[in-house]
Amino acid sequence: MARVVRSRFAECMKHLFIVLILFFAFVPLYLMVNISLKDNLQFALNPWLPSYPFHWENYVYGWHQIGGTIFNTIFVATTTTVLTLFFAVIGAYFFARYKMPGSKFLFGIFMLLMMYPAVANMVPMFKLIASLGLYNTHLSLIIPAVAAGQAFNIYVLRNFIEDIPQDLFDAIEIDGGNTFWQIWHVVIPMSMPIIGTLGILSIIGQWNNFVSPLLYIRDSNLQTIAVALLNLEGEYTKNWGQLMAGYTIASIPLIVLFIFCMKLFIRGLSSGAVKG
Amino acid sequence: MAIEVSVKKLRNYYPAYFLIAIPLFLVLLFSYHPIVNGFIHMFYRWDGDTVEEFIGLEYMWRVIHDSELLHSFWVVTIFVVANVVKMILPILVAVVLHHVINDRIGYLYRILFVVPMIIPAMVGILIWKYFYEPNSGILNGMLRAFGFIGPTETVQWLSDPALVIPSLVFMGFPWVGAFGVLIYLAGLQGISEDIYEAAEIDGAGALTVFFKIELPLIMTQVRINLVLMIISTIQSWENIFLFLGADGGPGGIAMVPGLMIFREAFSRGLFGYGCAIGFVIFVVTLALTLINNKIVRVNK
């Protein structure tokens, strides 16, 4: 009996701990939504608590400013993510499954990339994109991002693929499976949780990235949401309610996406398949 | 268990190289081409465009003697150490999440941890700036309410040279970016029930289970996170730029190397010198990663 009580207490402590952490993690989200319903004066006088009247028109303005960019952003973020992961899974499979002559050197080539600070080569990068004729096209956002994403994603995926038990590959090989058969039937199902996580990260990264679209996209009908959000801020005057309403609108598609995908990725993981 | 392919067996296995042909091409064109361009230009006085004047090792010499750069590496070291400490909380969260008995609630928590990740980084920065604001910010407000400081006193979190770095370190509390939590969880979920059952039969307590079973088994993930964290911390500059401006706060107290590149190149037009600093960052990051891989060995 005592044991049950103790474990119930322990269970409560676990919940308390998580709820406390979650509380702090949610403060920015709360403030974003809260401020999005204020005008500047309400924000100045009371930024922390809701105040009446609610200014729903902030959302109308926010939508007017950023609504047109949402589909561009979905297209860029999704295409980039799918392509990045497609190449990275195959690349990681190569490095995890084969020890070819030169494997280490090639892996080094990918990994060295992560060590170089991107801010140092912004100008050469722009010149390259302009000379390839990618300026002011969505390809200027997708292709360099796919290239830049390889290092990180291969690095993470390789570790996971190496941990997949040899028996599973053997079983497939007996069935006569070739490389892509193996990737489709063993690697992808086994590393679904990590692919999901990487996918989420990639989509968020693309969603929030404003540096490359700001530099490489000129036409406003091709622009992405992050730049449209930046345009809600004036240098001399800022309207906080409209700004936060814009950010809130921009977050909604991501929230919807994750409500569905979390099930796919976290729950879909068959327990005990990926062994350390 | 990788397939060892010797040079002799290459005849049968060479098609495997095609697996990485496309990514390799992309990386060489879109990453190495600009980087090599940057490497070359650290030997030039370069305005990013037409002025290219070969000056040999002058910038390298200056980099070595740049006391501001040295200071900036010291600052970034503090941030790296702080970030190592900050890694503890996500590990704890992941372990606790993994142990929540009620599946439904545990699942709900997982979703909830992802949701804050969606908040645009700019929102976080705007809100933290208000948190630290000396006159009406929430932090000083709380200190006043609890009587730590008088009603008209202020603590200057982002302008007192002694407090700037601690304030930046604390920023982002509770530091549970969902990436860490999810990646540990994915690792933890790979631990089979048998191991837990065995541990239970041995009568191991929660702490023992954590240190003897869980922590060693998620070391792969910890190492991944450690390497990524070190790399991103050394290269980071955006937060400091947005919080303290291009000069790195009062007296440049919080100047970091990445911000120096930005300032030298875009504010002062010395792109060549920016490239030289970029090279130093590259060498330092590489060295740290190699050391990290040697020290944090994974015992399987």
Next chain:
Amino acid sequence: MSKNNDEFSRNSRFQRFGLVLAIIFFLISVVMVIRNHGGTETIFSPDTKVITFAHWQLEDGFREGFEEAIKIYEEEKARQGVKVKVRQLGIPIRGYSQWLLTQLIGGEPADVLELTGSSDIFNQYFVTLSPYIGERNPWNKGTPLENYSWRESFVDDMLASLDPNYSEFFSVNLFMMTVRVYANVDLIRKATGSDKMPDTVTEWLEICRKLREYGKATDRPVIPIGVRGFDKATLSTLFYDYNAQLNGDLSDFISAYGFGGVPADAFEAINNGTLDRERLLDPVRLIAEIGQYFAEGFPSIDLEQTKYLFFSGNVGFFIDGSYNAWSMVNNSPFEVKVIRLPELTAAHPLGGHALGRVNELGSGLGGKFGIPKRTKNFDLALDFLRFITSYRINQLTMVEHSRWLSSLKQVKYEGFMKDLEPITDTGYTGANDPFNNGGYSYRRVLQLLEKIIIEKPSDPGQMFWEGFLDDRPILTSELYETVLGIQRTLWSMDGSRSALSLGGSNPSLSEEERELFRRRGGITQEGVTGRYRNLDDNIRLMREVEKLKREKN
């Protein structure tokens, strides 16, 4: 077990729904993107010229004003039989300089751009407007400015657009800014018992003192002077203004060239013993005194936070440009008065030889717009630039929509904007501050001022002087880079000068084109002279700064 299966199938149905939803959205986005991409070509038929107009002014009204102006422009041009489409591009200020530099270097710039950066960048990438400013602005027909040349139609005869280093006009200004003090009348009334606004520095400091006492007595966190500290704008403004009030006449007697208060001249005079350096340090002492009434922790408070503090009713005075006036007056829940920066008079110990308020005419022009050399539509870009600086359109975009001051002559203001009009009835315009060599070393000077205000030393002037001497290596290395830049430019200008004179006598060109070359060549000649002077100044400054002595005289 069956329950689990149930849940599993429900989950997978849920997931499948999510997946289908994701695919649908992706497909819609593909369709939309194809439409957007295609749209660019179909909307603009091949004979339609497209020009892009880019700026960082994202304030309320600015973009809306230009949307309207662009519509008028496109209609007007259509009437003239020219199909034009103008795209407006607002880029946030935070990334603007980076954005601009990358576009200019990469060779894909917009056609009409807001300028930021150094003279060298302007010279390298922007077309000089010098040959065109003597002509009338065709868009001024039928307005009070009809008979003025383009240059004369500006409130300062385009003085602010003249690049002193190259003697060229790379840009024209869209609006004018004056510095004003926004006063919280309610708070001042409560603290002093009167509505009287300060006119002199002495009165101002007295009211500040009363505000502080009032705050202590009522336990309210009252801040006498709100400061825009993060970008050091307030500090820089005050230092500039009071230096001019104290030392505006300096260049009259120390400048070797007879104009401009140049740092090299000032330090040379100090080294010769003909100038007391204490005079240069008096503005520092004044700022240190005023700074005691700044908000605590001001170096980290940005404009937004200061406005937030102001609107919460606890700030007495807030100093900022006229561009903020509308949002200060309009958003505040209490009465706000817009006053001029107080005058330093003999009533203050430092005011013995003060010169009075600074003449603001032409000192605060902002929004420099120019045309990059790599534009593909120079003629249209120039036409559009003239259009947006024409009498009617400039008032439409600036005064009516943005509620800013226009940069043009003959503009009449109403209501609160009357308080913003520049001071024109005093003698001295702004003076160059000997410690301001632009660039990074000036940021260090402002940091030093911050430190002085925070640490409250017994002699702020002395501490400033010591700190300035300590920073000499930074100043010298910056000057060295500048000198190299000037030398390079002189080299290339020499080449361009010969090319221009050749162009001026080239018989295959039309007379009109040859005239443009000749006019341009003349101005470039001035530019070369200006450059030599600049080179001389910088080399002298490096030498004189090295010679400065540490010990107090």
